[in-house]
Amino acid sequence: MLSANIQAGSSTRRYSDYATRSWSHVLPAGGKRTSLDAIAQLAGEHDIVGLQESDPGSWRSGFTNQTHYLAERAGFDYWSHQPNRRVGSLASSANGLLSRLEPVEVADHPLPGRISGRGVLLGHFGTGTEGLTVAVAHLSLGAQSRKLQLDFIAELLQDFPNAVLMGDFNCVVDRPEMAHLFRSTRLQPPACAVHTFPSWKPQRAIDHILVTDTLHCDGMRAVPAAFSDHLALSVSLEVPEAALQR
Template identity: 35%
Template sequence: MQIIPTTPGRPSPSLSIKSILAVLLLAVMGTAILSVRPVPGPAQASANPARIRVMTYNIRHAEGLDGQVNPESIVRDLRHNQADLIALQEVDRLKWRSGLTDQAHYFADALGMHYAFAPAIRSGLSQYGVMLLSRYPLESVQVHDLGGIKEPRSLLTAEVRLGGERVTVATTHLGLTPADRQRQLPRLESALQSVRTPLVLMGDFNSGLQDPQLAACIRELRLSPFPLRTPGPTVRSGGEIDHILTNLPEEGKCWTEPTRASDHLPVHGSLMLTAQAAAERA
């Protein structure tokens, strides 16, 4: 059963029908904290790419700057750069504010990509969290609880096979307050210290790279920030808080794209996966 996303100009189903659909969908999905589903697309990704395109995007549950929830606008942003690995934050599942849509499945189905979703916050039947989208099957998927005082947060990790190499991709959305981040960053660091593959960590860190604790975490994990071509804010009326961190060589610099589909900008980049790149990491 599929819930039709709310779109401008289309009347929403009555609340009683929505409630029934939500209950039935939850019965199918179960209440596990982690959902991983393959959604095969029409186009096959190269099994041995020389480079991969990556993207991180806080979608604010698909609420645009006009105050309307429109997941189709997010899909247009996601399609624009044709990224191979996508990290999304503030994704809703079965929440009233976003029309009781399972946004994780909606985005994966629209793009024909594999996906994993991990809620950080649950209230009754509704969930809110982070997700990964991938042109390649996601393996060894794990969710790590990062805790939080104001709001709980999580770290979602998975492995993808790219040619003869495994790459770990991860996403998180850290707390709004310094107190929350002081609790969450050590847990994030601990969860990722055992990673032995190349690592791409993407997300909304709610702090700039000059933040001492974030900078220390990046150093301990031996990651490098993927610098923006044009430094600037990644969130409306804010700073550069959405980052791509990696130990893979970057192809040029990453960049943002203008959008009105969210209060954050999507951040894009291209990473190298050649034999030379592997030698440089050794």
């Protein structure tokens, strides 16, 4: 599995780039296609990929649905996306899900928060209680909004014993707002923190792949997602056989 905040294919290699390269977040330039091709190569090494900040087709991406583009370039048969934030026709952002397994159902939900524009995308693989549920989310910067969002996600996932929640949480796992998620679901804190932000000098573990206690994961590592300001997270996961059956 892979979770990656791809920053819509933009390049950020130092803090000053947020100011000097801010134009790349609204203009269809800056080597985005090259970045996407590098991300596709990384994604292609995995079976299930969760994307955050994937542009669903606006001016800055040359009206390219980046989730669809990555699915085609990396050879995924199944893909889905959840557009969230939109700034007119200039820029838009989405969660994305790429999979080599055929999901039996994909659902998306808007997340609560002081400012709208966040969501969680759910893919269900296999049937019954032995199936696998994968959720992709990008949470808010503010702690109060994150708490509302995590409480909402906990309610969605509490009845799924085999679940994965991945994405950009914008917080470390020992924050108070994370506590209800772990109390109300079978999701577990990671065994060790993997720093992912900023990508050029990782100091904070704010991107996570959380799994329930019924699943075994191994080899969690941070890997570059082209020139995004976040490193991606990669992990090997043992899933129940029922998740592989349609």
